[in-house]
Amino acid sequence: xxxxxxxxxxMTPTSVMGGxxxxxxxxxxxPPAGFKSPLHIALVDLIGGARLVCHGDKTQGLRIGSWxxxxxxxxxxxxxxxxxxxxxxxxxxxxGRAGERMSAIAQSLAKRAWKGRSRxxx
Amino acid sequence: MRDVWIAGADMTRVGRLDQxxxxxxxxxxxxxxxDADRERPxxxxxxxxxxxxxxxxxxxxxxxxxxxxxxNVPVIRVETASSSGAAAFYAGFAxxxxxxxxxxxxxxxxxxxxxxxxxVSELIGRSLDPYERSYGTTMPAFAALVTRxxxxxxxxxxxxxxxxxxKNHAHGARNPLAHFREEITLDMVLASRMVADPLRLYHCCxxxxxxxxxxxxxxRSTVRVAGVGQxxxxxxxxxxxxxxxxxxxxxxxxxxxxxxxxxxERVDVAEIHDAFAPFEIVxxxxxxxxxxxxxxxxxxxxxxxxxxxxxxxxxxxxxxxxHPLAATGLAQIVECVWQLTWRAPRRQVRCSVALAQSIGxxxxxxxxxxxxxx
Numbered sequence: 023x024x025x026x027x028x029x030x031x032x033m034t035p036t037s038v039m040g041g042x043x044x045x046x047x048x049x050x051x052x053p054p055a056g057f058k059s060p061l062h063i064a065l066v067d068l069i070g071g072a073r074l075v076c077h078g079d080k081t082q083g084l085r086i087g088s089w090x091x092x093x094x095x096x097x098x099x100x101x102x103x104x105x106x107x108x109x110x111x112x113x114x115x116x117x118g119r120a121g122e123r124m125s126a127i128a129q130s131l132a133k134r135a136w137k138g139r140s141r142x143x144x
Numbered sequence: 145m146r147d148v149w150i151a152g153a154d155m156t157r158v159g160r161l162d163q164x165x166x167x168x169x170x171x172x173x174x175x176x177x178x179d180a181d182r183e184r185p186x187x188x189x190x191x192x193x194x195x196x197x198x199x200x201x202x203x204x205x206x207x208x209x210x211x212x213x214x215x216n217v218p219v220i221r222v223e224t225a226s227s228s229g230a231a232a233f234y235a236g237f238a239x240x241x242x243x244x245x246x247x248x249x250x251x252x253x254x255x256x257x258x259x260x261x262x263x264v265s266e267l268i269g270r271s272l273d274p275y276e277r278s279y280g281t282t283m284p285a286f287a288a289l290v291t292r293x294x295x296x297x298x299x300x301x302x303x304x305x306x307x308x309x310x311k312n313h314a315h316g317a318r319n320p321l322a323h324f325r326e327e328i329t330l331d332m333v334l335a336s337r338m339v340a341d342p343l344r345l346y347h348c349c350x351x352x353x354x355x356x357x358x359x360x361x362x363x364r365s366t367v368r369v370a371g372v373g374q375x376x377x378x379x380x381x382x383x384x385x386x387x388x389x390x391x392x393x394x395x396x397x398x399x400x401x402x403x404x405x406x407x408x409e410r411v412d413v414a415e416i417h418d419a420f421a422p423f424e425i426v427x428x429x430x431x432x433x434x435x436x437x438x439x440x441x442x443x444x445x446x447x448x449x450x451x452x453x454x455x456x457x458x459x460x461x462x463x464x465x466x467h468p469l470a471a472t473g474l475a476q477i478v479e480c481v482w483q484l485t486w487r488a489p490r491r492q493v494r495c496s497v498a499l500a501q502s503i504g505x506x507x508x509x510x511x512x513x514x515x516x517x518x
């Protein structure tokens with residue numbers, strides 16, 4: 023997208039964090055051709071202001087207002103739910119496999135967000 | 145601006161129909177002309193949402209006019225996704241209000257049941273934002289995203305949403321032209337299979353064929369067009385300010401009431417775009433027929449039923465009458481005309497002002513039309 027949807031002003035790319043808050047979400051059980059059921063879709067408010075639609079592994083336990091990390095796999099953005107425990111691990115960097123996974127996500131956040139620009143979606 | 149009147153209105157049955165779309169539309173248009181006691185219009189407005197992909201036909205305005213036997217009458221086609229019928233009505237209204245024509249036939253129709261459901265879903269889904277669509281977002285997914293927000297932010301309950309479908313099926317059972325004529329129960333809705341969490345099968349309108357037409361005229365008749373309003377919004381859900389209301393409906397309602405010179409308190413009966421049951425609750429509040437946060441409880445209390453304070457979707461709505469896309473906006477107006485002229489047997493309500501509200505695509509091009517008994 024080149025122009026702002028509500029004003030005919032050309033947009034300029036910016037970088038945002040690869041994480042944010044769930045605005046709304048659904049699990050589609052009759053997805054269109056080319057997608058597998060169940061298809062988890064969320065609308066996420068990224069830290070920094072932009073919103074994007076992304077896929078996820080599951081929506082179990084997810085709520086409006088939940089915090090999620092956003093990662094790009096290929097050209098597709100995925101959300102993963104950050105539970106209380108996940109967030110604690112993320113911030114305190116505790117040892118253990120789960121902790122390693124979360125710190126890896128943290129490292130990828132800023133880097134992945136950059137790709138949002140190249141798709142013109144941030 | 146000249147006064148615009150509705151002199152005739154009619155429609156086909158809605159459902160799985162065998163005739164070609166051109167035939168269905170010609171039948172509806174000729175029936176409306178007979179109702180208006182007119183032989184030939186000055187102009188024709190045709191609307192179909194997507195004959196190019198549903199049928200493989202293009203140049204559809206001329207196609208339909210020729211099929212009707214009016215090959216030499218000026219004809220145009222209008223399209224605003226699922227609200228195309230209402231947009232076509234506006235185009236006909238504008239021609240008469242501007243003095244460009246004295247009698248205009250507006251005819252809308254769609255034929256989709258000959259295609260498999262996933263294909264129809266995909267074709268209808270093309271009215272969504274291309275990026276959001278690339279993530280598998282379909283119209284039911286879009287509606288589910290809105291419904292989830294509605295339940296969390298506005299406290300709308302599953303029972304309130306389900307009751308919309310129960311009520312509209314009860315109304316459809318009294319309409320001989322409706323696609324679904326069976327009553328359903330709250331338990332049936334709540335037990336139906338999940339389509340897009342939290343939306344279930346019985347929350348969604350069917351895939352239907354059908355056509356509807358009205359005859360607009362500059363001469364005084366039985367129903368006057370009091371107001372028409374359009375509202376628009378961004379294609380992408382991610383660019384919306386609110387997920388719990390449709391800005392486009394609010395703008396359309398405010399424009400239509402401004403033209404009418406009165407407010408929602410004078411509306412006696414309304415046809416509302418319930419493509420998904422929760423949309424009826426949102427729309428009742430967006431139009432101003434109920435205060436924000438009250439439409440759900442009012443539905444559960446029976447206020448919007450045939451014998452309620454403000455009967456909504458006496459035809460059965462999109463849910464039970466059916467949703468042949470571009471026919472729908474006009475079918476809503478046909479029902480309003482029949483109500484205002486006491487021609488809605490078994491579902492007739494007392495009324496002198498009727499309102500129709502139509503949603504285009506994911507709420508990007510919405511319309512409100514207000515009619516008054518003359």
